[in-house]
Amino acid sequence: MNKDTLKKSNTDITAVSESEKQREFMSLVRGLTSDTAKRKDRDLTACVVTFGCQMNERDSEKLKGILKECGYNLTENEDADLVIFNTCTVRENANDRLYGRLGALGKLKKDKPDMIVGICGCMTQEADEVEKLEKSYPFVDLIFGTFNVYKLAEILYSRLVSGSRITDIWQESREFVELLPTERKYPFKSGVNIMYGCDNFCTYCIVPYVRGREKSRRPEDIVDEIKRLTDDGVVEVMLLGQNVNSYGKGLEEDISFAGLLKELEEVEGLKRIRFMTSHPKDLSDELIETMAASEKICDHIHLPLQSGSSRILKRMNRGYTKADYLELIRKIRDKMPDISVTTDIIVGFPGETNEDFEETIDVVRKVGFDSAYTFIYSKRRGTPAAKFDDLPEKQETDKRFNKLLEEIRMASGEKSGNLVGKTMEVLAEGVNTHNESLLTGRLSNNMLVHFPGSKERIGKILKIKITESKGFYYFGTEV
Ligand code: SAH
Ligand code: SF4
Ligand code: F3S
DSSP states (O other), X not given: OOHHHHHHHHTTOOOSSHHHHHHHHHHHHHHHHHHHHHHHTSOOEEEEXXXXXXXXXXXXXXXXXXXXXXXXXXXXXXXXXXXXXXXXXXXXXXXXXXXXXXXXXXXXXXXXXTOEEEEEEGGGGSHHHHHHHHHHOTTOOEEEXXXXXXXXXXXXXXXXXXXXXXXXXXXXXOOOOOSOOOOOSOSXXXXXXXXXXXXXXXXXXXXXXXXXXXXXXXXXXXHHHHHHHHHTTOOEEEEEXXXXXXXXXXXXXXXXXXXXXXXXXXXXXXXXXXXXXXXXXXXXXXXXXXXXXXXXXXXXXXXXXXXXXXXXXXXXXXXXXXXXXXXXHHHHHHXXXXXXXXXXXXXXXXXXXXXXXXXXXXXXXXXXXSEEEEEEOOOOTTSGGGGOOOOOOHHHHHHHHHHHXXXXXXXXXXXXXXXXXXXXXXXXXXXXXXXXXXXXXXXXXXXXXXXXXXXXXTTXXXXXXXXXXXXXXXXXXXO
16 A cells, blocks of 8 residues: 555544534545546546445445545446446355456546556455456556445545555455445335344355455444434345354353344334355244244245255355254244245255265255256365365256256245236336336335336335246236
8 A cells, every 4th residue: 555645645534523524524535536626627426346245235325425425426327537346255166256347447548548457345355356457457547445335435546546546455444434425226225234244154155255244233333324224214234144044152241143134123114134155054943933923024035055965065164964954944834834935056066975965955845946047166276175086077067057946936036926916015216227117116125116107106115916927927917
């Protein structure tokens, strides 16, 4: 990092708390953007491109909030005055996609030398990737990580006054900086981080290395944030964490995830609560009971299986067996017969035999998932599984992958006819992308429904009669 520049700029700052300090940096950047805008005789634009999961989506809303406060008009167009790529590194193809996009941006910047390009997110927490970016992508101006997203204005200010690249990567989170502006994608729903990081170290997974140790936010801070969101029109929240079921670990107060949900149930104006991701090894009976008794928690659980083979699960360090998983599903369905269950599955993990794979198929058939995200195992540098050298043949993995897709398609197709004729609550989320006379909304079980309606209904929870099932989505009419 360019320390001299930061010291110089810090002398202008009088704030006591970190969030006040960052707000002062936002106002300093606003001064600079406003000068440039006058010189160019037009407003400056900024674009944030997001890869990866909902954690990154939420971080991008924070980045956008800061950029707006810094005087930029937000745009979806990468031909902007400032572009930030918020990266994901969970699988190799996520990295490949980023470098492809970055190459294109480099060409654009040749014609627009004033353009500022930033890279942040999970990829920049890997030292080798930062080295590659610094060496081979000289046009990148800002490189920062997952722990200092809130510092964007300060980093940008340093770049603008110094004219040189700023690299600022931390190895751990230092403090939670709350109360900064965010720019939500939807006015009526929002992600809310309840915890950061992960301590589970599944042997294939890079997340614990790039997101750091698991840290829960204090319940009162979460409740406050959600109250502010509902005051601002939010009716649905998605509580975010890599393993929400272990929420509370390390906090001063003794609180479980179920305990947090009970507190959130009381928040006035909040109509729907979702969460992800639940790790099967930490899903408690208390959580099942809390979900079953709740008016607000949605009828959906995302419960990553990863593999149906107990032998492979052990090698993945998942902490449960095939029988444990099936028993958990039985307990959940016993209390909530209509709940929709979705999952993540990895195919082609080192050492996976055809018998192991058939165990996965067996779980898919027994559970009948409503939908599943399926991935081919991708070797990640620095993870324990990267040392396992018994990868199945690629051809074999591809065959298994296709068979798995087919099984999942059959299972979810069978289930989705069940709702036709029922009247259900739907949160209207937007205009249908293919037919403007229709709105698209979401059922409590997370499935989409398309129905005739006008724009004014967006953001409201409506009663919709389901008239037709299309497998992965429905048609309906408002009643
Ligand atoms: N914390 C969540 C998952 C985060 S990553 C959980 O424990 O379920 C999202 C999904 O990506 C994982 O569930 C897993 O299925 C997949 N994934 C993670 N690392 C992977 C890898 N190296 N190769 C293939 N898929 C992977
Ligand atoms: Fe990765 Fe496992 Fe943590 Fe999920 S629980 S983020 S899969 S290490
Ligand atoms: Fe990707 Fe980071 Fe999420 S690696 S999946 S963006 S936590």
